[in-house]
Amino acid sequence: MLRIAVPNKGALAETAAEYLKEAGYNGRRDPKELIVADPKNDVEFFYLRPRDIATYVGSGALDVGITGRDLLIDSGSDAHEDEPLGFAASTFRFAGPAGRFHDLEDLRGMRLATSYPVLVGGFLAERGIDVRLVKLDGAVESAIRLGVADVIADVVETGTTLRKQGLEIFGPVILESEAVLIAGPNEAPGLETLHRRLEGVMVARRYVLMDYDLPSELIEQASAVAPGMESPTISPLRDPAWVAVRVMIPRDEINHIMDALYELGARAILVTPIHAARL
Protein backbone atom coordinates (compact mmCIF):
# COMPACT_ATOMS: atom_id res chain seq x y z
CA MET A 1 0.00 0.00 0.00
CA LEU A 2 1.48 3.36 -1.10
CA ARG A 3 1.04 6.08 1.54
CA ILE A 4 0.71 9.52 -0.08
CA ALA A 5 0.89 12.94 1.65
CA VAL A 6 -1.36 15.59 0.08
CA PRO A 7 -1.65 19.34 0.96
CA ASN A 8 -4.84 19.89 2.97
CA LYS A 9 -5.08 23.66 2.33
CA GLY A 10 -3.30 26.63 0.77
CA ALA A 11 -1.96 27.41 -2.68
CA LEU A 12 -1.18 23.78 -3.61
CA ALA A 13 -4.25 21.96 -2.28
CA GLU A 14 -6.87 22.49 -4.98
CA THR A 15 -4.74 21.65 -8.02
CA ALA A 16 -3.08 18.71 -6.24
CA ALA A 17 -6.56 17.26 -5.56
CA GLU A 18 -7.57 17.80 -9.21
CA TYR A 19 -4.39 16.05 -10.43
CA LEU A 20 -5.05 13.01 -8.25
CA LYS A 21 -8.68 12.83 -9.33
CA GLU A 22 -7.68 13.05 -13.01
CA ALA A 23 -5.10 10.32 -12.30
CA GLY A 24 -7.93 8.01 -11.24
CA TYR A 25 -7.62 8.16 -7.45
CA ASN A 26 -10.33 8.66 -4.83
CA GLY A 27 -10.37 12.19 -3.44
CA ARG A 28 -11.83 13.27 -0.12
CA ARG A 29 -15.48 14.26 -0.16
CA ASP A 30 -15.36 16.26 3.06
CA PRO A 31 -12.58 18.86 3.65
CA LYS A 32 -12.42 17.74 7.30
CA GLU A 33 -11.30 14.22 6.35
CA LEU A 34 -7.61 13.68 7.20
CA ILE A 35 -7.11 10.14 5.87
CA VAL A 36 -8.73 8.63 2.80
CA ALA A 37 -8.28 4.99 1.79
CA ASP A 38 -8.34 4.01 -1.89
CA PRO A 39 -8.09 0.19 -1.75
CA LYS A 40 -8.84 -0.23 -5.46
CA ASN A 41 -5.62 1.62 -6.29
CA ASP A 42 -3.79 0.22 -3.25
CA VAL A 43 -3.03 3.69 -1.88
CA GLU A 44 -3.90 5.73 1.21
CA PHE A 45 -3.97 9.55 1.25
CA PHE A 46 -2.96 11.66 4.26
CA TYR A 47 -4.09 15.30 4.16
CA LEU A 48 -1.40 17.40 5.86
CA ARG A 49 -0.13 20.97 6.06
CA PRO A 50 2.01 21.66 2.97
CA ARG A 51 4.93 22.69 5.18
CA ASP A 52 4.89 19.36 7.06
CA ILE A 53 4.74 17.05 4.04
CA ALA A 54 8.50 16.81 3.39
CA THR A 55 9.08 16.01 7.08
CA TYR A 56 6.69 13.03 6.98
CA VAL A 57 8.09 11.75 3.68
CA GLY A 58 11.74 12.35 4.60
CA SER A 59 11.35 10.38 7.83
CA GLY A 60 9.84 7.45 5.97
CA ALA A 61 6.53 7.72 7.86
CA LEU A 62 4.84 8.28 4.48
CA ASP A 63 6.16 7.08 1.11
CA VAL A 64 5.58 10.02 -1.20
CA GLY A 65 3.95 13.46 -1.21
CA ILE A 66 3.02 16.55 -3.17
CA THR A 67 4.57 19.80 -1.96
CA GLY A 68 6.47 22.86 -3.23
CA ARG A 69 10.18 22.64 -4.14
CA ASP A 70 10.78 25.64 -1.85
CA LEU A 71 9.06 23.89 1.07
CA LEU A 72 11.03 20.69 0.38
CA ILE A 73 14.37 22.53 0.56
CA ASP A 74 13.33 24.58 3.58
CA SER A 75 12.33 21.42 5.46
CA GLY A 76 15.94 20.18 5.41
CA SER A 77 14.46 16.67 5.28
CA ASP A 78 15.87 13.61 3.50
CA ALA A 79 13.01 13.52 1.01
CA HIS A 80 14.01 14.05 -2.62
CA GLU A 81 12.28 15.44 -5.69
CA ASP A 82 10.89 12.66 -7.89
CA GLU A 83 9.04 14.68 -10.54
CA PRO A 84 8.14 18.34 -11.19
CA LEU A 85 4.35 18.70 -11.53
CA GLY A 86 4.06 21.93 -13.52
CA PHE A 87 1.72 23.93 -11.27
CA ALA A 88 2.07 26.49 -8.42
CA ALA A 89 5.07 28.01 -10.19
CA SER A 90 6.74 30.81 -8.25
CA THR A 91 10.15 32.36 -7.70
CA PHE A 92 11.76 32.99 -4.35
CA ARG A 93 13.24 36.49 -4.24
CA PHE A 94 14.77 39.17 -2.04
CA ALA A 95 12.76 42.39 -1.78
CA GLY A 96 13.16 45.72 -0.05
CA PRO A 97 11.89 49.32 -0.13
CA ALA A 98 12.07 50.63 -3.72
CA GLY A 99 15.59 51.80 -4.59
CA ARG A 100 17.19 50.89 -1.25
CA PHE A 101 18.92 47.56 -2.11
CA HIS A 102 20.69 46.54 -5.32
CA ASP A 103 22.67 43.35 -4.80
CA LEU A 104 23.65 40.68 -2.29
CA GLU A 105 26.43 42.81 -0.76
CA ASP A 106 23.80 45.30 0.45
CA LEU A 107 22.36 42.55 2.69
CA ARG A 108 25.37 42.23 5.05
CA GLY A 109 24.30 42.73 8.67
CA MET A 110 20.65 43.43 7.72
CA ARG A 111 17.59 42.03 9.51
CA LEU A 112 16.01 39.72 6.90
CA ALA A 113 12.45 38.44 7.47
CA THR A 114 11.30 35.19 5.89
CA SER A 115 9.15 32.11 6.45
CA TYR A 116 11.84 30.01 4.74
CA PRO A 117 14.94 30.45 6.96
CA VAL A 118 16.69 27.22 5.91
CA LEU A 119 16.29 27.95 2.20
CA VAL A 120 17.41 31.60 2.53
CA GLY A 121 20.07 30.93 5.20
CA GLY A 122 21.62 28.20 3.03
CA PHE A 123 21.63 30.41 -0.06
CA LEU A 124 23.36 33.28 1.78
CA ALA A 125 25.83 31.07 3.67
CA GLU A 126 27.03 29.55 0.37
CA ARG A 127 27.81 33.09 -0.79
CA GLY A 128 29.42 34.21 2.46
CA ILE A 129 26.79 36.84 3.33
CA ASP A 130 25.93 37.20 7.04
CA VAL A 131 22.46 38.51 7.91
CA ARG A 132 20.20 38.41 10.97
CA LEU A 133 17.28 36.13 10.04
CA VAL A 134 13.87 37.04 11.46
CA LYS A 135 11.60 33.99 11.18
CA LEU A 136 7.94 34.81 10.52
CA ASP A 137 5.00 32.52 9.72
CA GLY A 138 3.58 34.48 6.76
CA ALA A 139 2.60 37.91 5.46
CA VAL A 140 6.30 38.81 5.59
CA GLU A 141 5.69 41.73 3.22
CA SER A 142 4.50 43.71 6.27
CA ALA A 143 7.68 43.13 8.30
CA ILE A 144 9.60 46.15 6.99
CA ARG A 145 6.79 48.66 7.44
CA LEU A 146 6.22 47.32 10.95
CA GLY A 147 9.91 47.73 11.79
CA VAL A 148 10.96 44.16 12.58
CA ALA A 149 13.13 43.78 9.44
CA ASP A 150 15.06 45.81 6.84
CA VAL A 151 14.56 43.40 3.99
CA ILE A 152 12.55 40.25 3.17
CA ALA A 153 12.79 37.07 1.11
CA ASP A 154 9.54 35.44 0.00
CA VAL A 155 7.51 33.63 -2.62
CA VAL A 156 6.70 35.85 -5.62
CA GLU A 157 4.13 34.85 -8.20
CA THR A 158 2.61 37.95 -9.81
CA GLY A 159 4.47 40.45 -7.60
CA THR A 160 1.17 42.10 -6.59
CA THR A 161 1.68 41.61 -2.85
CA LEU A 162 5.14 43.25 -3.00
CA ARG A 163 3.98 46.18 -5.12
CA LYS A 164 1.11 46.91 -2.76
CA GLN A 165 3.64 47.29 0.06
CA GLY A 166 5.95 49.55 -2.00
CA LEU A 167 8.58 46.81 -2.17
CA GLU A 168 10.83 45.89 -5.08
CA ILE A 169 12.68 42.67 -5.88
CA PHE A 170 16.48 42.84 -6.22
CA GLY A 171 19.48 40.53 -6.40
CA PRO A 172 19.70 36.99 -7.76
CA VAL A 173 16.80 34.52 -7.98
CA ILE A 174 17.02 32.39 -4.83
CA LEU A 175 14.93 29.56 -6.30
CA GLU A 176 12.53 28.72 -9.13
CA SER A 177 9.83 26.69 -7.43
CA GLU A 178 6.78 24.66 -8.45
CA ALA A 179 4.76 21.79 -7.05
CA VAL A 180 6.77 18.55 -7.02
CA LEU A 181 6.21 14.89 -6.27
CA ILE A 182 8.65 13.94 -3.52
CA ALA A 183 9.76 10.50 -2.32
CA GLY A 184 11.42 9.27 0.84
CA PRO A 185 14.32 6.98 1.68
CA ASN A 186 12.33 3.70 1.45
CA GLU A 187 11.58 1.65 -1.64
CA ALA A 188 7.95 2.57 -2.43
CA PRO A 189 6.10 -0.05 -4.47
CA GLY A 190 3.53 1.75 -6.58
CA LEU A 191 5.56 4.97 -6.89
CA GLU A 192 6.31 4.15 -10.53
CA THR A 193 2.57 3.89 -11.30
CA LEU A 194 1.75 7.14 -9.47
CA HIS A 195 4.62 8.89 -11.30
CA ARG A 196 3.38 7.69 -14.72
CA ARG A 197 -0.24 8.56 -13.96
CA LEU A 198 0.70 12.11 -12.90
CA GLU A 199 2.81 12.46 -16.03
CA GLY A 200 -0.31 11.44 -18.00
CA VAL A 201 -2.34 14.15 -16.26
CA MET A 202 0.28 16.77 -17.19
CA VAL A 203 0.23 15.66 -20.84
CA ALA A 204 -3.58 15.65 -20.94
CA ARG A 205 -3.62 19.18 -19.49
CA ARG A 206 -0.87 20.56 -21.72
CA TYR A 207 -1.79 19.03 -25.07
CA VAL A 208 -4.86 18.66 -27.30
CA LEU A 209 -5.54 16.56 -30.40
CA MET A 210 -5.82 18.36 -33.71
CA ASP A 211 -7.43 16.76 -36.79
CA TYR A 212 -7.49 18.34 -40.23
CA ASP A 213 -7.83 17.55 -43.91
CA LEU A 214 -4.99 18.52 -46.22
CA PRO A 215 -4.07 18.36 -49.92
CA SER A 216 -1.55 15.48 -49.99
CA GLU A 217 1.27 17.52 -51.55
CA LEU A 218 1.36 19.79 -48.47
CA ILE A 219 2.18 17.04 -45.90
CA GLU A 220 5.83 18.10 -45.48
CA GLN A 221 5.00 21.77 -44.92
CA ALA A 222 2.14 21.00 -42.56
CA SER A 223 4.34 18.62 -40.53
CA ALA A 224 6.85 21.41 -40.06
CA VAL A 225 4.09 23.60 -38.53
CA ALA A 226 2.84 20.84 -36.19
CA PRO A 227 5.33 17.98 -35.94
CA GLY A 228 3.57 16.15 -33.06
CA MET A 229 5.31 13.87 -30.54
CA GLU A 230 6.79 11.22 -32.83
CA SER A 231 5.27 12.34 -36.12
CA PRO A 232 1.72 13.08 -37.40
CA THR A 233 -0.71 10.25 -38.22
CA ILE A 234 -1.66 10.45 -41.91
CA SER A 235 -4.77 8.58 -43.13
CA PRO A 236 -6.12 8.34 -46.67
CA LEU A 237 -9.39 10.05 -47.65
CA ARG A 238 -11.76 8.81 -50.39
CA ASP A 239 -10.57 11.70 -52.56
CA PRO A 240 -6.97 10.60 -53.34
CA ALA A 241 -5.83 14.24 -53.59
CA TRP A 242 -6.45 14.73 -49.86
CA VAL A 243 -5.29 13.15 -46.57
CA ALA A 244 -6.55 13.34 -42.98
CA VAL A 245 -3.93 14.33 -40.39
CA ARG A 246 -4.01 13.82 -36.61
CA VAL A 247 -1.39 15.38 -34.34
CA MET A 248 -0.88 16.36 -30.68
CA ILE A 249 -0.19 20.06 -30.17
CA PRO A 250 0.40 22.23 -27.06
CA ARG A 251 -2.89 23.71 -25.83
CA ASP A 252 -1.44 27.25 -25.70
CA GLU A 253 -0.51 27.11 -29.41
CA ILE A 254 -3.94 26.04 -30.74
CA ASN A 255 -4.85 29.27 -32.49
CA HIS A 256 -1.41 30.00 -33.96
CA ILE A 257 -1.24 26.51 -35.42
CA MET A 258 -4.82 26.67 -36.75
CA ASP A 259 -4.06 29.99 -38.47
CA ALA A 260 -0.85 28.65 -40.02
CA LEU A 261 -2.44 25.39 -41.23
CA TYR A 262 -5.49 27.15 -42.65
CA GLU A 263 -3.27 29.56 -44.55
CA LEU A 264 -1.32 26.61 -45.92
CA GLY A 265 -4.53 25.01 -47.27
CA ALA A 266 -5.75 22.73 -44.48
CA ARG A 267 -9.52 22.59 -43.94
CA ALA A 268 -11.98 21.07 -41.41
CA ILE A 269 -9.51 21.71 -38.58
CA LEU A 270 -10.90 20.23 -35.35
CA VAL A 271 -9.45 20.40 -31.83
CA THR A 272 -10.43 17.96 -29.06
CA PRO A 273 -9.21 17.61 -25.48
CA ILE A 274 -7.23 14.60 -24.25
CA HIS A 275 -8.78 12.98 -21.17
CA ALA A 276 -5.89 10.71 -20.26
CA ALA A 277 -2.50 9.84 -21.70
CA ARG A 278 0.39 7.46 -21.23
CA LEU A 279 3.32 8.35 -23.51
Ligand SMILES: Nc1ncnc2c1ncn2[C@@H]1O[C@H](COP(=O)(O)OP(=O)(O)OP(=O)(O)O)[C@@H](O)[C@H]1O
Ligand atom coordinates in the same frame (compact mmCIF):
# COMPACT_ATOMS: atom_id res chain seq x y z
N1 LIG B 1 0.79 33.08 -4.91
C1 LIG B 1 1.36 31.91 -5.14
N2 LIG B 1 1.50 31.44 -6.36
C2 LIG B 1 2.08 30.27 -6.61
N3 LIG B 1 2.56 29.44 -5.67
C3 LIG B 1 2.44 29.88 -4.45
C4 LIG B 1 1.84 31.10 -4.11
N4 LIG B 1 1.87 31.23 -2.80
C5 LIG B 1 2.45 30.11 -2.36
N5 LIG B 1 2.81 29.32 -3.35
C6 LIG B 1 3.48 28.03 -3.26
O1 LIG B 1 2.69 27.23 -2.40
C7 LIG B 1 3.49 26.65 -1.41
C8 LIG B 1 3.13 27.21 -0.07
O2 LIG B 1 1.79 26.96 0.12
P1 LIG B 1 0.95 27.75 1.20
O3 LIG B 1 1.02 29.19 0.93
O4 LIG B 1 -0.33 27.07 1.23
O5 LIG B 1 1.78 27.36 2.48
P2 LIG B 1 2.15 28.24 3.68
O6 LIG B 1 2.41 29.63 3.23
O7 LIG B 1 3.24 27.53 4.40
O8 LIG B 1 0.87 28.09 4.52
P3 LIG B 1 -0.17 29.22 4.89
O9 LIG B 1 -0.15 30.22 3.77
O10 LIG B 1 -1.46 28.45 4.98
O11 LIG B 1 0.33 29.74 6.18
C9 LIG B 1 4.93 26.96 -1.76
O12 LIG B 1 5.46 25.91 -2.53
C10 LIG B 1 4.81 28.23 -2.59
O13 LIG B 1 5.86 28.36 -3.54
Ligand SMILES: O=P(O)(O)OC[C@H]1O[C@H](OP(=O)(O)OP(=O)(O)O)[C@H](O)[C@@H]1O
Ligand atom coordinates in the same frame (compact mmCIF):
# COMPACT_ATOMS: atom_id res chain seq x y z
O1 LIG C 1 3.37 37.57 -6.01
P1 LIG C 1 1.96 37.35 -5.56
O2 LIG C 1 1.07 36.88 -6.68
O3 LIG C 1 1.40 38.52 -4.85
O4 LIG C 1 1.96 36.08 -4.57
C1 LIG C 1 2.89 35.96 -3.53
C2 LIG C 1 2.24 35.94 -2.20
O5 LIG C 1 1.47 34.73 -2.04
C3 LIG C 1 1.90 34.02 -0.89
O6 LIG C 1 1.21 34.41 0.22
P2 LIG C 1 0.07 33.56 0.98
O7 LIG C 1 -1.27 33.93 0.44
O8 LIG C 1 0.42 32.11 0.99
O9 LIG C 1 0.16 34.13 2.46
P3 LIG C 1 1.32 33.92 3.53
O10 LIG C 1 2.37 34.95 3.21
O11 LIG C 1 0.65 34.18 4.81
O12 LIG C 1 1.81 32.51 3.36
C4 LIG C 1 3.34 34.47 -0.75
O13 LIG C 1 3.82 34.26 0.57
C5 LIG C 1 3.30 35.91 -1.12
O14 LIG C 1 2.91 36.70 -0.05
Ligand SMILES: [Mg+2]
Ligand atom coordinates in the same frame (compact mmCIF):
# COMPACT_ATOMS: atom_id res chain seq x y z
MG1 LIG D 1 1.44 30.93 2.09
